[in-house]
Amino acid sequence: MKRGFLFLLIALTFLAGCSLESDLDKGNHATPAEIADQEAGMPEAMPDDFNFIVRFGYGDISKNEINTFQGTVTKDLISKGAATAHLKFTQDEMRGIYSKMREISIMASKKLAKSQNCSKSPSNEDEWTITVDGKTESFSWTDRNCELSDDAIALLKLRNFIQSIVERKVAYQALPAAEGGYD
Numbered sequence: 107m108k109r110g111f112l113f114l115l116i117a118l119t120f121l122a123g124c125s126l127e128s129d130l131d132k133g134n135h136a137t138p139a140e141i142a143d144q145e146a147g148m149p150e151a152m153p154d155d156f157n158f159i160v161r162f163g164y165g166d167i168s169k170n171e172i173n174t175f176q177g178t179v180t181k182d183l184i185s186k187g188a189a190t191a192h193l194k195f196t197q198d199e200m201r202g203i204y205s206k207m208r209e210i211s212i213m214a215s216k217k218l219a220k221s222q223n224c225s226k227s228p229s230n231e232d233e234w235t236i237t238v239d240g241k242t243e244s245f246s247w248t249d250r251n252c253e254l255s256d257d258a259i260a261l262l263k264l265r266n267f268i269q270s271i272v273e274r275k276v277a278y279q280a281l282p283a284a285e286g287g288y289d
Contacts, residue, residue, distance in 0.1 A: 148213050152204040153239040160265055161233040172272055174200070175237075179272055184284045191277040199271055204238075206264055213238055216257040218247040232265060 157174045169182035172193075179193040195203070207213075213236065233246040247258040254262065272278050 158236040210260040
């Protein structure tokens with residue numbers, strides 16, 4: 107009986123020292139969402155320095171640009187060149203754009219290229235530069251290889267969302283119509 111009690115005491119002592127949590131984990135009670143936010147570098151509230159540029163178009167001709175750093179939008183007029191207007195988003199619009207960027211963790215590493223099964227021309231090209239909380243990221247994607255990665259699809263949807271806001275603005279509507287097309 108003494109031997110059984112001694113065995114039980116040793117077992118309890120051993121188990122009391124064990125924990126599923128390592129010493130490194132103690133005190134870190136961040137939720138998975140908070141960890142993802144930290145990794146993506148995007149605080150929940152839109153920081154004062156949040157700005158972006160997105161340039162897009164066909165192939166090497168990326169004349170379209172939405173630039174919140176300078177408060178401008180440039181429209182590709184195809185055969186007539188390009189036209190630029192001053193355009194400023196409202197705070198609510200900027201918060202909405204920031205929220206969409208945060209949803210896709212835009213500041214995190216992206217897989218933007220897919221396999222090269224084919225090649226098409228003309229192809230869409232997007233170039234992004236984004237500043238959030240003192241950190242600036244730049245990246246680009248293309249659909250030249252026919253397939254888009256999930257990250258590129260998310261960026262295309264984001265760009266289309268931003269472009270839909272731009273197209274409702276009087277300053278953009280006042281720009282001349284495009285003429286011609288790309289082959």
